Amino acid sequence: MRARWPWGGFPRWMRGLGGLAFLTLAVLSLSRIVPPLASQSATASPEIRAATLIPVLTQEAAPAGWAVSIQGAGAGRLSLQNGADWGAYTSPIFQADFPFNAVALAWKAQTPAGSQIILEVRASPDGQEWSEWFQAEPLDGFLADEGDNRSQVIVARGRFLQYSATLYATDPDLPPKLGDVKITYIDSSQGPSTPQPRAVGTLTRGASVNMPAIISRAGWGSPEPYSSDRWPPEYREWQKVIVHDTITKNNDPDPAATVRAIWYYHANTLGWGDIGYNFLIDTQGNIYDGRFGGENATGGHALSCYNPGSIGVALLGDYRYAEVSPAMEDALENLLAAKSYQHNINPLGSGYFGDRTLFNIFCHRDVSGSCGNNHQDPGTYAHDRMPEFRGKVWDRFPMYSQAWVQHNTPARMAAGATASVAVTVQNKGQATWSPGSLFRLGYRWYRQDGTEVLQAGGGQQRAELPTNIPFGQSVMIMAQITAPPSGGAYTLQWDMLQEGVTWFSSQGSPTLDAAVAVDELTYVAEVTAQSAYGPRLPGSKSPTWVELRNTGTATWYRTGANPVKLGTWSPADRASALATAGDWESPSRPTYADQDAVRPSQVVRFTFLATAPAGPGLYREHFRLTADGKGWFGPDMFLDITVLRPIKTYLPQVYQRYSGGW
Numbered sequence: 001m002r003a004r005w006p007w008g009g010f011p012r013w014m015r016g017l018g019g020l021a022f023l024t025l026a027v028l029s030l031s032r033i034v035p036p037l038a039s040q041s042a043t044a045s046p047e048i049r050a051a052t053l054i055p056v057l058t059q060e061a062a063p064a065g066w067a068v069s070i071q072g073a074g075a076g077r078l079s080l081q082n083g084a085d086w087g088a089y090t091s092p093i094f095q096a097d098f099p100f101n102a103v104a105l106a107w108k109a110q111t112p113a114g115s116q117i118i119l120e121v122r123a124s125p126d127g128q129e130w131s132e133w134f135q136a137e138p139l140d141g142f143l144a145d146e147g148d149n150r151s152q153v154i155v156a157r158g159r160f161l162q163y164s165a166t167l168y169a170t171d172p173d174l175p176p177k178l179g180d181v182k183i184t185y186i187d188s189s190q191g192p193s194t195p196q197p198r199a200v201g202t203l204t205r206g207a208s209v210n211m212p213a214i215i216s217r218a219g220w221g222s223p224e225p226y227s228s229d230r231w232p233p234e235y236r237e238w239q240k241v242i243v244h245d246t247i248t249k250n251n252d253p254d255p256a257a258t259v260r261a262i263w264y265y266h267a268n269t270l271g272w273g274d275i276g277y278n279f280l281i282d283t284q285g286n287i288y289d290g291r292f293g294g295e296n297a298t299g300g301h302a303l304s305c306y307n308p309g310s311i312g313v314a315l316l317g318d319y320r321y322a323e324v325s326p327a328m329e330d331a332l333e334n335l336l337a338a339k340s341y342q343h344n345i346n347p348l349g350s351g352y353f354g355d356r357t358l359f360n361i362f363c364h365r366d367v368s369g370s371c372g373n374n375h376q377d378p379g380t381y382a383h384d385r386m387p388e389f390r391g392k393v394w395d396r397f398p399m400y401s402q403a404w405v406q407h408n409t410p411a412r413m414a415a416g417a418t419a420s421v422a423v424t425v426q427n428k429g430q431a432t433w434s435p436g437s438l439f440r441l442g443y444r445w446y447r448q449d450g451t452e453v454l455q456a457g458g459g460q461q462r463a464e465l466p467t468n469i470p471f472g473q474s475v476m477i478m479a480q481i482t483a484p485p486s487g488g489a490y491t492l493q494w495d496m497l498q499e500g501v502t503w504f505s506s507q508g509s510p511t512l513d514a515a516v517a518v519d520e521l522t523y524v525a526e527v528t529a530q531s532a533y534g535p536r537l538p539g540s541k542s543p544t545w546v547e548l549r550n551t552g553t554a555t556w557y558r559t560g561a562n563p564v565k566l567g568t569w570s571p572a573d574r575a576s577a578l579a580t581a582g583d584w585e586s587p588s589r590p591t592y593a594d595q596d597a598v599r600p601s602q603v604v605r606f607t608f609l610a611t612a613p614a615g616p617g618l619y620r621e622h623f624r625l626t627a628d629g630k631g632w633f634g635p636d637m638f639l640d641i642t643v644l645r646p647i648k649t650y651l652p653q654v655y656q657r658y659s660g661g662w
């Protein structure tokens with residue numbers, strides 16, 4: 001269990017009680033039934049009462065022949081008579097101040113190697129009819145505390161109490177010693193005895209393992225349902241589940257009262273400030289919310305090595321000799337499935353935790369002997385079924401499920417445009433996603449009326465996984481998407497699939513739907529510059545260009561369905577007087593852009609050879625851009641050309657033979 005104060009220290013409730021033990025010696029009664037001796041009542045809440053008895057050892061209760069000796073001042077110390085290898089002491093009967101439904105013991109013990117002390121307690125409503133004897137199981141964390149021991153809560157109902165101690169020694173020279181026995185009795189009977197199950201929350205990630213109904217702290221009558229001021233919650237992401245049992249009696253007539261008693265004992269008697277377990281489950285399958293703080297709150301159930309990062313689940317009862325009831329088993333598996341699913345804990349998995357590798361769902365006894373843990377709980381009837389429980393928890397997981405973590409699908413795209421999208425998705429199902437088994441991320445476009453846009457490639461686009469992804473792991477997948485060819489409002493629907501087997505959405509796992517506004521493609525341009533074109537001689541060929549900015553949404557391509565070209569204009573498709581045979585595509589199409597793709601806002605030149613016409617004069621040639629299949633666009637551009645009259649040149653005779661023959 002949790003130990004809050006330093007080793008060797010005393011919890012608050014014990015301070016100031018030492019002197020009381022002295023005084024009680026004087027009021028010791030010799031009657032068979034004695035009134036309470038020293039007792040201190042502590043009422044933390046109107047609903048729960050508790051008091052602590054400090055009984056004094058009496059010679060009357062240690063008759064000769066029982067081989068125990070009483071030594072020391074005050075309440076005294078119990079040991080073995082010289083040479084005895086065992087002895088027993090049964091206390092007088094004590095009457096409590098009020099009826100109780102749970103008790104717990106505190107004691108100091110010296111147990112040299114080979115010696116042992118067994119403490120037991122029983123209860124009676126009238127001092128006549130007695131319960132069985134309940135053994136006080138020491139809580140972890142106190143054994144090493146210089147013999148300072150606390151028991152777990154013992155469910156025992158009545159008004160009268162009695163305890164017994166049995167001492168054993170294998171070496172009579174090293175007898176055990178027992179002292180400072182204190183009995184705390186708790187009345188937590190007031191409060192909801194048949195609480196209505198209330199869900200404290202539902203899963204928000206992956207909707208496929210439902211949270212079972214859990215009785216809230218208010219629902220079981222915690223005096224502090226909404227706070228834990230004395231032990232403010234500390235948080236560590238839950239990675240493990242540790243299963244306990246409370247070693248309380250089976251067939252508990254009022255499990256909610258027992259939960260309240262455990263809360264009181266942990267919070268007040270032990271001074272922790274709250275109950276240690278995160279959840280408790282009763283025989284009828286009720287689940288009780290324990291430690292305040294909700295998800296990832298650190299409890300107090302397996303000491304410092306194992307408390308942070310683990311969920312402490314306590315089965316009410318003692319499973320050393322009794323079976324776990326079917327209702328309790330079902331509740332345990334439901335709770336473990338919901339919590340391990342929510343926290344991405346693989347129920348069949350294992351991993352390093354605290355100081356060693358442990359199953360993700362393990363038993364408190366599995367870490368016995370480590371970090372101060374000595375409990376052997378839960379009992380064999382629960383412990384030995386853990387492999388079966390883990391399998392049944394795993395069986396409650398869906399086969400195909402995912403959680404969408406993050407994505408950067410663009411909110412706006414141009415029609416037909418492509419984009420790279422990163423989608424981070426988490427595997428929330430049993431099936432490991434492997435590229436080899438054709439697990440992929442798919443996407444589909446839907447119009448506003450819900451009809452699907454079928455794209456090239458069958459309309460169902462895919463992105464490959466980079467690696468194997470088991471349950472609980474996330475992966476970022478890069479997908480190339482292509483927007484629909486026409487503008488409008490669309491939904492891009494992401495969905496995982498196993499090719500040829502199933503889309504995850506068909507298995508009930510939600511798709512990721514992103515709204516994408518697709519802009520209609522527009523072809524718009526503006527002139528930014530053009531080449532100078534001075535007077536030319538007829539037939540001379542000159543590189544000529546015009547520079548344009550793409551101010552529309554469509555990318556200009558040289559090839560494809562809508563190649564963009566420079567064309568003759570005014571009138572359109574006229575054969576140009578400047579056409580250069582062999583260089584132009586045709587007399588009405590001088591050229592394409594100088595680069596293969598011109599994206600919106602890019603600037604590009606259209607360069608072509610212009611051949612000056614044969615006849616001298618002034619020519620004005622109009623051009624405009626055209627996208628095949630879309631039409632003409634952009635400004636009306638023109639080129640003014642002055643073609644000079646050819647000049648007859650009379651060169652000296654000597655040069656004539658070299659002339660071109662104008």
Ligand SMILES: [Zn+2]
Binds near residue numbers: 245301375
């Ligand atoms: Zn335990």
